[in-house]
Amino acid sequence: MRRIAIKHIILTFIWLVVAGVSLYGGLEYYSLSLHDRAYSDLHDTYKPSGLIGHGLGILGSLMMIVGVAMYTTRKRVRRFEQHGKLSTWLTAHIFLCTLGPYLVTLHTAFRFGGIISIAFWSMVAVVLSGVFGRYIYVRIPKAANGQFLSETALAARQNHLLRSILEYHPIDRLQVSTLLASVYGTDSDDREMSDWIQGPFGNGSRRKKLTREAATFGMTGTDATQFAQKMVDYQSLINQSSFSATFQRLFGYWHVFHLPLALIMMTIMVLHIGIAFTFGYFWIS
16 A cells, blocks of 8 residues: 555656646746737747647647557456556556646647637546546455456455454454444444545544554554554445445446547547648647
């Protein structure tokens, strides 16, 4: 879990650095009025057909194309199932397909009109819906191959973890329930909703509290730490069992909305590139 968090922090840092550097150079130009831009020394560099402006459009478009193509291939083509976890490919997809639209926005120099406005707002809708889809996706329990777990498989995991807690730690079933109620609350609906909203961000404080409470059962050191982690995982499985079916339905509805928007965006982007080539707008010529 810590390794995954570090990976996300690194990717976020890279995203922010690239975004910041890309914006910084043209900030003076973008802050000018449309009338004043034409008289700026930066116009030939940062306008949509300029050296940097055009380059940002090419780079951003390539990022989106690569991000969509590689994730779709990994997800749909069976022979690629052995090439890394689906969650890793999804992370790369999100990285490329959020940074790419940002660079494309800089390419437009914040001028939106005609067919470009349709492509731009489709792109914005795709990105925002993608963020929402990611939020749903991470809350659906999955197997190692990325497939969603059934209710039966979830129940089996839950029972296996409970047996591990009872077998390796000096605590009984009733004490497990009582301890979870003291940490997460007595109302099961509130407990599940709180975990759904806070996600992993609330687990740190709960884990610390469970580690302290473990001392009342004679557990210390590594034993207490492992016990606390198992209890957090056990409660998460209980919550996932309650919301899994709902999130899977939401994810299905989300696909109906997200995929057509992505198709519209990609189609208009290809048309835009084709028209640019037709009228002789090459990057370096």
